[in-house]
Amino acid sequence: MLAAFVSTPAPKDPLSVLEVAERPEPEVPDGWTTVQVKAVSLNHHDLFSLRGVGLPQERMPMILGTDAAGLDEDGNEVVVHGVVASPGWTGDETLDPKRTLFSELHQGTMAERVAVPRRNVLPKPAGLSFAEAACLPTAWLTAYRMLFVKSGLRPGQTVLVQGASGGVATALIVLGRAAGLRVWVTGRSEEKRAAALALGAEQAFETGARLPERVDGVMETVGEATWSHSVKSLKPGGVLVTSGATTGFNPGAELNRVFFTQLSVIGSTMGTREELESLLQMCSTTGVRPVIDVELPLKQAREGFERMLEGRTAGKIVFTP
Structure with missing residues (x-):
């Protein structure tokens, strides 16, 4: 499957190690499921990953991306919550000292398909496009x-x-x-x-x-x-x-x-699944929508990364696998 990923860090030249190529299909642990990604947004976290910040060499190659919107295994339109709690954790997952985001320990969302915990999948409101929904979780x-x-x-x-x-x-x-x-x-x-x-x-x-x-x-x-x-x-x-x-x-x-x-x-760091539910509801009831700067096919990911690195943004950058 097509994915954007990093195989070796480059602290001073992050774009030099951005790869967009084929990667293996995701492995699905017990209690997890797969999502066919329709849209994924770019975040500064992805640039940090290319530099090796919070992502050691031994975890690479690592697919980038912390949030996404797409279709679950039954064809339902869903949004992926990006914070992954450690096994057995209860309560606010952002306070879990062993929490991670996608692309830190588990392969990220910047791919055609991604494996996610079942609790990290939320219904996408019909009024939100996939691109708009992908901007919300991070x-x-x-x-x-x-x-x-x-x-x-x-x-x-x-x-x-x-x-x-x-x-x-x-x-x-x-x-x-x-x-x-x-x-x-x-x-x-x-x-x-x-x-x-x-x-x-x-x-x-x-x-x-x-x-x-x-x-x-x-x-x-x-x-x-x-x-x-x-x-x-x-x-x-x-x-x-x-x-x-x-x-x-x-x-x-x-x-x-x-x-x-x-x-x-x-x-303040990210947010909980319940807060993402509230944000989705707020968008549905108020008509508020994420501001999208540019929407690009995933194969043109480098262009989006360049815009972010150079500060040429006016809202979110979205990739469509």
């Missing part, structure tokens, strides 16, 4: 958990989203607006800021710009490049929710500001 679920599970923000409050054009950031804009939040964003280019405004952001600013007023919350996925600005942008008692660090993991601490103004800094 980036959009991450945004949903940040806003509605972790932040404690209420409708009418102001939230700043750092980095306006990525998959999580665009999800935060659309979901925040739908929930009645005032959404402000930062973006590196006028084009990215204009796109964020078109999605529903109230105001858009250059990266690092002084804001008209401090905000109630900041959603942070950029990391080192924006961390100091995020902390300085918060009102006393404000909340910063972080779920990633695409520009680096060594931010300025700003600890004096954190404790003097009694800020909350909260980590």
